[in-house]
Amino acid sequence: MQLLEVEASAPGKVILFGEHAVVYGEPSLSLALQRRTFVSGQPVGEAFTVNGFPLDPNFHSYIERAVKQHWKLGPLRLQTESQIPSGSGIGSSAALSVATNAVLLRLQSPDTVPLSEIAHAAFLTEFDTQGRASPNDTTVATAGGGVLLAPKRLESPDLEFLWQIEREERTWNAHRVKIPELPLVIGVTGSKGKTAEQVAKVRRFVEKSSFARDVVKDIGRITMAGVEALRKNDLRTLGDLMNRNHEHLHTLGVDTPLLETLVQGARKVRGTLGAKLTGAGGGGSMVVLSENPDEVKVALEKLGASAFLAPASRDGVLVKP
Numbered sequence: 207m208q209l210l211e212v213e214a215s216a217p218g219k220v221i222l223f224g225e226h227a228v229v230y231g232e233p234s235l236s237l238a239l240q241r242r243t244f245v246s247g248q249p250v251g252e253a254f255t256v257n258g259f260p261l262d263p264n265f266h267s268y269i270e271r272a273v274k275q276h277w278k279l280g281p282l283r284l285q286t287e288s289q290i291p292s293g294s295g296i297g298s299s300a301a302l303s304v305a306t307n308a309v310l311l312r313l314q315s316p317d318t319v320p321l322s323e324i325a326h327a328a329f330l331t332e333f334d335t336q337g338r339a340s341p342n343d344t345t346v347a348t349a350g351g352g353v354l355l356a357p358k359r360l361e362s363p364d365l366e367f368l369w370q371i372e373r374e375e376r377t378w379n380a381h382r383v384k385i386p387e388l389p390l391v392i393g394v395t396g397s398k399g400k401t402a403e404q405v406a407k408v409r410r411f412v413e414k415s416s417f418a419r420d421v422v423k424d425i426g427r428i429t430m431a432g433v434e435a436l437r438k439n440d441l442r443t444l445g446d447l448m449n450r451n452h453e454h455l456h457t458l459g460v461d462t463p464l465l466e467t468l469v470q471g472a473r474k475v476r477g478t479l480g481a482k483l484t485g486a487g488g489g490g491s492m493v494v495l496s497e498n499p500d501e502v503k504v505a506l507e508k509l510g511a512s513a514f515l516a517p518a519s520r521d522g523v524l525v526k527p
Contacts (some may be wrong), residue, residue, distance in 0.1 A: 208504055209285065209312065209313050209344070209527065210248065210249075210336075210409060211246060211247065211248045212246065212247055212307075212308075212309045212312045212313050212527070213243045213244070213245070213309070213391075213525070213526050214241060214244075214245050214246075214304075214305040214308035214309045214312070214326060214476045214523060214524065214525045214526075215242045215245070215305055215309070215345040215521045215523070215524050216242060216243055216300075216301040216302075216305040216522065216523045216524075217238040217241065217242050217301060217306035217347055217349065217350060217521065217522065218239040218241045218242070218289075218290040218296040218298065218299070218300075218301050218348075218392045218517060219236050219237060219239060219242065219296060219300065219301075219342075219343055219346040220236065220237050220239055220296055220297075220298040220392060220484050220491075220493050221234060221235070221236045221299035221342065221484045221493075222235045222236060222432060222444075222448065222483060222484075222493070223235045223423060223425070223428055223432045223451050224236075224314055224342070224355070224428075224429040224446065224451075225342075225428070225460075225483075225484065225485060225486065225487070226292065226404075226405070226408045226422070226455065226457065226460065226486070226487075227422045227423075227425035227426055228355055228373040228378070229338065229339070229408075229409075230419075230422050230424065231357045231376055231377075231378075232322030232357070232422060232425055232426030232429065233349070233354060233355055233356040233357070233426050233428050233429040233430055233433075234340070234352050234353050234354070234355045234429060234473065235352070235432055235433060236342055236343075236346045236352070236497050237346070237351070237352050237353075237377075237388075237390075237518040238346050238347065238350040238352075238419060238518060238520075238521070239296060239297075239347070239351075239392075239517075239518065239519055239520040240291055240502060240516075240518070241288075241289040241290050241296070241317065242285070242288075242290070242519075243286065243288040243289070243290055243298065243299065243302050244286065244287045244288070244305065245284060245285070245286050245294055245305040245306050245307065245308075246284070247282050247284050247306075247309040247310065248282065248285070249254060249280060249281070249282055249313060250281070250282075251278060251281050251282075251283050252281060253281050254273065254281050254282055254283075254284070255281075255282075255286070255515055256269055256284045256285075256286065257265060257286060257376075258280050261273065262361050262393070263440065266276070266310070267335050268299055268303050268306065268331055268332070268335050269284065269286075269302070269306050269355050270320070271331050271334055271335045272303060272306045272307050272310060272327070272328075272331045272388075273310065275327070275330055275334070276307055276310045276311060276331075277310045277314075278314065279313075279314065282313075283453065284306070284309070284527050286302065286305075286306075287315050288301070288302070290505045291394055291417065291442065291511070292398065292465070293398025293399055293400065293490065294399075294485070294491050295306060295399055295483070295484055295485020295486060295489075295490025295491040296392060296394075296484065296485060296491055297343045297346065297347055297399070298344030299318065299332065299335075299336075299343070300328065300332060300344045301347045301526075302345045303331040303332050303335075303347075304324060304325075304328040304344055304347040304348050304522075304523050305347075305506060305523065306328075306331075307327040307328045308324050308328075308523050308525045309353070309525075310326060310379055310475075311323060311324060311326075312525050317468075319397035319525070319527075321348050321368075321522065321523065322368075322369040324347050324348050325341065325344055325349070325369060325371065325380070325448075326347040326369075326371060328343070328347070328348065329341040329344045329371055329421040329443070329478070330448035331344075331374070332344055333373060334392050334444060335474070336401055336402040336405065337402050337405070337406070337411065338402075338405050338406070338409065339401070340355065340378065340407065341355065341371045341373075341378050341380070342355050342378075343455075343515055344489050344505040345368070345371070345378075345380045346522075347438045347522060347523065348437075348522050348523050348524030349368055349380065349522045350519055350520055350521045350523075351382060351383075351384065351385065351518070351519070351520050351522070352382065352383035352384065352385035352436075352518070353368070353380055353381070353382065353383065354380075354381045354382075354383045354429075354433060355378045355380055355381075356378070356381065357378070357379070358379060358435050359379045359381075359444055360379070362438050363386060364433075364452060365380065365381040365382065365514045366380055366381060366382035366527050367380075367381055368380040368515050370520065372416075373419045374420060375414060383436065384436075384437075385435060385518060385527065386439050387494065387517070387518070388441070388495060389496055389497065389499045389515075390465050390491050390493055390494065390495060390496075390515070390516040390518075391415065391472075391493070391494040391496060391499045391502045391503050391506065391513055391514070391515055391516060392484070392489050392492070392494075392514055392516045392523070393426060393466060393489045393494070393506040393509075393511035393512070393513045394490070394492050394511055394512040394513070394514075395462070395464045395468070395471070395489055395490060395491065395492075395493060396509075396510075396512060397462065397464065397489035397490070398489050398490070399485065399486050399487055399488035399489035399490035400486075400488060400489075402447070402484075403488040404460050404486040404488045404489060405488050406485060407459055407460070407488075408458050408459070408460065409427060409525060411425065411456035411458060414517070416499060418457075418458065420458055421454050422457060422458075422464060424454060425451060425454050425455075427513075428447050428450055428451050428454070429451075431443075431447055432447045432448075432451075432468055432525065434443060434465040435447060441479055441495065443481055444479065444480065444495060445479025445480025445495045446479075446480060447482030448479075448481065448482045448493075448495060449480050449481065451482050452469060452481065452483060455483055455487060456492065458486025459504045460483070460486065460488055461483055461487060462487070462489055464484045464489075465487070465489075465490075465492050467509055467510075468481075468492050468506055468509055468511050469481045469483065469492055471492065471505055471506065471509045472492070472494040472496070472502050472505060472506060475480070475496065475498060475501050475502050475505050476493070476501065477498035477501070478494060478496045478497075478498070478502075479497065479503060480495045481493070481495070482492045482496070483521060492511075493516070494506075497518070499515050500515075503515065
């Protein structure tokens, strides 16, 4: 029977390790956040609308792409609401892509849609909209919790294999990672980073420079060392690795003066273990691991950021009915 309405929500994310390098087949480690994006869809009306306005590829690029890719029936009335700042580097587009695709697929299915199918569909939407992307953000928004992407399927009692995603010459294997509660703070610059632009910038550097390619490979090694530090609940080592990852991202050219000010300011707060930009860069956000998260939040706000404590979410995409 045709469903009359479907609602879905998906979380934002914070990347602890591996941004940009994951595009080139290196591993990445991320956490889902409790902030979410909500999408509802009804197959009614004579034209597609989003929040009461006509579906426009200039304003609704991810939704428009998802509809073209995965919707086979008539017009829809879509409503969206988000707790995730747009262009902030904490997964706003991925959460929107996942929640939208979950709605589209569920409206067309008599049964519950497998998470792997939602993850594949959302990655296709992100990839085609941005021009090049990894499935990191859409995988985390689908699965929730801690997620490790790796070029090969890994066998470990601390990892649970989720699914594999392929695109062109790349293969990513998603694994569930057990994450202890981490005292994280996110600082949002208020300057929107454009993922496609930053990905293209890094791609030009990597294609021309063997040094950049070595940096990308070392980010992969740092990521796996981070997984081991988490397994041991060694937060001091985890923080040191976050600092090293940030220096590599700075080298790749995706840092900004304000992001650097926030990172260095957070490191001066007593109890800070590590700080780095998170996401594509060029603006967006940074993340801090600290034994004094409240003090870090205050310090970041004094430096001009919008800051919030960032507990992880075990829930990925949620769909009803």
